[in-house]
Amino acid sequence: MSLQPVSENKSFGGWHRQYQHDSAVLNCPMRFAIYLPPQASADNPVPVLYWLSGLTCTDENFMQKAGAQRLAAELGIAIVAPDTSPRGEGVADAPGQYDLGQGAGFYVNATQQPWTAHYRMYDYIVDELPALIESEFPVSQRRAIAGHSMGGHGALVIALRNAQRYCSVSAFSPISNPVNCPWGQQAFTAYLGEDQSAWQAYDASVLMAASKATLPALVDQGEADQFLPEQLQPEALEQAAQRSGFPLTLRRQPGYDHSYYFIASFIEEHLRFHARYLQQA
Amino acid sequence: MSLQPVSENKSFGGWHRQYQHDSAVLNCPMRFAIYLPPQASADNPVPVLYWLSGLTCTDENFMQKAGAQRLAAELGIAIVAPDTSPRGEGVADAPGQYDLGQGAGFYVNATQQPWTAHYRMYDYIVDELPALIESEFPVSQRRAIAGHSMGGHGALVIALRNAQRYCSVSAFSPISNPVNCPWGQQAFTAYLGEDQSAWQAYDASVLMAASKATLPALVDQGEADQFLPEQLQPEALEQAAQRSGFPLTLRRQPGYDHSYYFIASFIEEHLRFHARYLQQA
Numbered sequence: 426m427s428l429q430p431v432s433e434n435k436s437f438g439g440w441h442r443q444y445q446h447d448s449a450v451l452n453c454p455m456r457f458a459i460y461l462p463p464q465a466s467a468d469n470p471v472p473v474l475y476w477l478s479g480l481t482c483t484d485e486n487f488m489q490k491a492g493a494q495r496l497a498a499e500l501g502i503a504i505v506a507p508d509t510s511p512r513g514e515g516v517a518d519a520p521g522q523y524d525l526g527q528g529a530g531f532y533v534n535a536t537q538q539p540w541t542a543h544y545r546m547y548d549y550i551v552d553e554l555p556a557l558i559e560s561e562f563p564v565s566q567r568r569a570i571a572g573h574s575m576g577g578h579g580a581l582v583i584a585l586r587n588a589q590r591y592c593s594v595s596a597f598s599p600i601s602n603p604v605n606c607p608w609g610q611q612a613f614t615a616y617l618g619e620d621q622s623a624w625q626a627y628d629a630s631v632l633m634a635a636s637k638a639t640l641p642a643l644v645d646q647g648e649a650d651q652f653l654p655e656q657l658q659p660e661a662l663e664q665a666a667q668r669s670g671f672p673l674t675l676r677r678q679p680g681y682d683h684s685y686y687f688i689a690s691f692i693e694e695h696l697r698f699h700a701r702y703l704q705q706a
Numbered sequence: 707m708s709l710q711p712v713s714e715n716k717s718f719g720g721w722h723r724q725y726q727h728d729s730a731v732l733n734c735p736m737r738f739a740i741y742l743p744p745q746a747s748a749d750n751p752v753p754v755l756y757w758l759s760g761l762t763c764t765d766e767n768f769m770q771k772a773g774a775q776r777l778a779a780e781l782g783i784a785i786v787a788p789d790t791s792p793r794g795e796g797v798a799d800a801p802g803q804y805d806l807g808q809g810a811g812f813y814v815n816a817t818q819q820p821w822t823a824h825y826r827m828y829d830y831i832v833d834e835l836p837a838l839i840e841s842e843f844p845v846s847q848r849r850a851i852a853g854h855s856m857g858g859h860g861a862l863v864i865a866l867r868n869a870q871r872y873c874s875v876s877a878f879s880p881i882s883n884p885v886n887c888p889w890g891q892q893a894f895t896a897y898l899g900e901d902q903s904a905w906q907a908y909d910a911s912v913l914m915a916a917s918k919a920t921l922p923a924l925v926d927q928g929e930a931d932q933f934l935p936e937q938l939q940p941e942a943l944e945q946a947a948q949r950s951g952f953p954l955t956l957r958r959q960p961g962y963d964h965s966y967y968f969i970a971s972f973i974e975e976h977l978r979f980h981a982r983y984l985q986q987a
Contacts, residue, residue, distance in 0.1 A: 435930065436967035489966065492773040495974075649716065685770065686717040693776075 428561055431456060437498035438463040441488055450545050450553045451511040457554065458484040459562060460494050464501035470565040472592070472703035473503045473558060474696070475550065477572030477579040480608075481528045482509050487573070490685035496696035502703060503564050507554055509575070511543035524608055525615055531603075532579030533627050535616040544616060547627075550579065551587055569699040571595040573688055574652070578603055581629035581642070581662075588638035592702040595643040595695045597688050598650055602630040602661035609656075630658075633673070634665035642666075642673045643698050645691050647681030709842055712737060718779035719744040722769055731826050731834045732792040738835065739765040741775050745782035746844045753848035753873070753984035754784045754839060755977070756831065758857030758864075761889075762809045763790050768854070771966035777977035783984060784845050788835055790856070792824035805889055806896055812884075813860030814908050816897040825897060828908075832864055832871070850980040852876040854969055855933070859884055862910035862923070862943075869919035873983040876924040876976045878969050879931055883911040883942035890937075911939075914954070915946035923947075923954045924979050926972050928962030 431443035439462040448455040465471045474497070476487050484506045487493065497504050510516075510530030517539040519526035535544035550570075559566060568591050572580035577599025584594035603609020604624045613624045625631045646659045653659075659675055666673035681687040712724035720743040729736040746752045755778070757768050765787045768774065778785050791797075791811030798820040800807035816825035831851075840847060849872050853861035858880025865875035884890020885905045894905045906912045927940045934940075940956055947954035962968040 434963055434965050434967040435928075435961040435971070437971045441967055490770050492776065492970070494967070494970070495773065647716075680716040682715055684715050686715040686722055686775070689773070689775070690716070690718045 428557075436460065436494045439465070439494070439498050441494065443484060446557060448511075448549060448553060450549045452543050453511045453513045453516055455511070455549075456484055456508055458488050458506045459558070460488065460497050460504040461562065462498045462501050462503060465503060465563045467563050470563050471501050471503050472567035472569070473505055473564045474699055474703075475555070475568065475570045476504055476506045477532060477550065477570070477576030478506065478509050479572070479574030479576050480509070481523050482576075484508050486685065490689065491692050492689045493692045493696060496693050500696060500700040502696065502700060503562065505554070505558055507550060510546060516543045525612060529575065529612065531575060531612045531616060531627070532582065533613070533616050536623065537616060537618045540616050546579070547583065551583055551590070567592055567703050569593045569703055571695060571699070572599070573597045574683065575600055575608070577644070578609075578629060582627050582632060584640055584642070585629060585632040585636055585638065586626070588640045591640060592705070593641045593699045595698060597645050597691070598647060598652070598657055598683055599629065599644060599662070600656060602628060602658040604628045604631065605661065606656045606658060630661040630665040633662060633671050634668045636669050636671050639672055641698070641702055642671065643695060644673065644675040645695075646675065646677050647683065647687045648677050648679045649681060650683045652683055709838075717741065717775045720746070720775070720779050722775065724765060727838060729792075729830060729834060731830045733824050734792045734794050734797055736792070736830075737765055737789055739769045739787045740839070740843060741769065741778050741785040742843065743779045743782050743784060746784060748844050751844050751846040752782050752784050753850070754786055754845045755980055755984075756836070756849060756851045757785055757787045758813060758831065758851070758853030758860040759787065759790050760853070760855030760857050761790070762804050763857075765789050767966065768969075771970065772973050773970045774973050774977060777974050781977060781981040783977065783981060784843065786835070786839055788831060791827060797824045806893060810856065810893065812856060812893045812897060812908070813863065814894070814897050817904065818897060818899045821897050827860070828864065831860065832868055848873055848984050850874045850984055852976060852980070853880070854878045855964065856881055856889070858925070859890075859910055863908050863913060865921055865923070866910060866913040866917055866919065867907070869921045872921060873986070874922045874980050876979060878926050878972070879928060879933070879938055879964055880910065880925060880943070881937060883909060883939040885909045885912065886942065887937045887939060911942040911946040914943060914952050915949045917950050917952050920953055922979070922983055923952065924976060925954065925956040926976075927956065927958050928964065928968045929958050929960045930962060931964045933964055
């Protein structure tokens with residue numbers, strides 16, 4: 426698994442770098458970004474926060490807009506931002522649709538045509554990418570995971586199904602109950618098929634309601650979010666946590682919308698939340 | 707001068723808003739962004755930092771990428787980000803060139819055809835925009851000005867020629883001596899004509915060398931900036947400050963490039979610098 430450097434920028438005393446690599450899981454070249462804080466070295470491997478972005482995003486949006494690198498540099502945490510789907514000319518797509526196909530992988534392993542050849546973002550995020558990161562960079566195996574919107578859904582699902590692999594999870598404005606909203610139903614029908622029993626393993630509210638894990642979880646939801654009532658449904662997540670006793674902190678933030686301005690406003694609290702668990706011995 | 711709202715996002719407890727207005731000076735509709743910190747109210751008008759962006763930028767780049775709103779909210783400072791040139795179908799342009807025409811106004815008043823009908827960014831930034839801001843928003847007349855690259859040139863030139871209107875000035879990677887670099891020579895030839903005597907009034911190093919003002923000035927320059935040797939020439943600014951005794955602090959930052967990652971890394975120091983002078987009685 427060889428890495429090709431794409432760009433680098435010094436940032437808050439550390440380095441923001443983009444790389445391309447050939448993904449065996451996704452069967453195409455993939456780009457990701459990593460922020461390495463100034464503390465990271467072979468003698469001092471640092472923990473990693475994986476950030477999963479939302480619909481239409483690439484590795485760049487969060488790194489450019491969230492203001493997270495300031496905190497990562499202060500706290501000594503690396504951040505890895507993957508792309509949101511497989512990409513390229515040979516990769517299936519839904520032309521004209523922002524919410525299916527390229528840029529909209531939904532962090533699932535597709536079982537339906539024409540998606541099976543490339544759309545395995547779940548395995549990519551859970552296994553292939555961390556293995557690559559941990560073999561090539563001065564990082565430890567202490568991991569946290571977070572994301573926004575579609576990426577908040579991805580982070581919660583991946584953490585709930587792999588609680589032993591992560592120290593903590595957080596999300597902004599996650600698609601909390603995709604089996605019951607238009608974005609999720611469209612994507613799951615395409616990628617997973619008509620049989621809704623196959624959807625359950627990718628629904629954060631379904632998983633959380635049955636979870637025996639005690640992974641610390643923080644969710645922020647803006648109350649002025651244009652997608653709130655139809656697509657995001659944080660109340661489903663809250664009810665699920667109540668049912669299983671899952672340690673979820675879900676906060677509603679008055680006036681905030683779905684944008685990166687919302688993420689930037691609260692990213693410091695998310696980074697400090699993750700640092701508390703990433704840095705426990 | 708009526709304002710049309712374009713967008714708004716709650717951010718760090720305050721509001722990021724975009725507006726369009728008909729500019730009499732530029733003779734076209736213009737968009738700008740304003741960040742109003744939570745402290746701003748009719749009873750508590752706040753000072754304003756004007757931010758001038760670089761080549762190809764609009765009002766959005768700085769607001770999305772610099773991480774400045776966190777500090778503006780903490781310090782109680784409004785930020786206004788104008789566009790970098792007049793825009794629109796009827797506005798002269800240099801198709802295919804990123805460094806002339808739309809997106810590249812260079813903060814001058816053009817005297818040459820085909821630019822004179824619209825390209826008067828100097829007057830827009832010095833007079834029309836502050837008059838509009840101060841009549842429509844809960845802000846005081848205490849102003850600072852700052853910018854990046856072409857906008858760093860604009861901020862320094864405007865502050866040096868109007869020292870009584872600003873409390874402080876700062877710049878990242880400014881085009882410090884445009885009469886002696888390719889970007890400046892191309893733009894000034896087009897906008898101001900072949901007679902180089904007309905260029906002097908828009909050159910920060912020429913102005914600073916002759917300045918009797920004592921406006922506090924902070925400049926940061928990345929040492930790994932790809933444009934440093936040919937276009938930016940901070941040494942000319944340093945020599946000018948030495949000649950006139952101008953209170954310039956110019957810092958070279960090892961490893962940093964020309965990007966917003968550089969700006970984000972040091973914007974906190976710039977905001978705190980401006981706050982010190984904006985908030986003096």
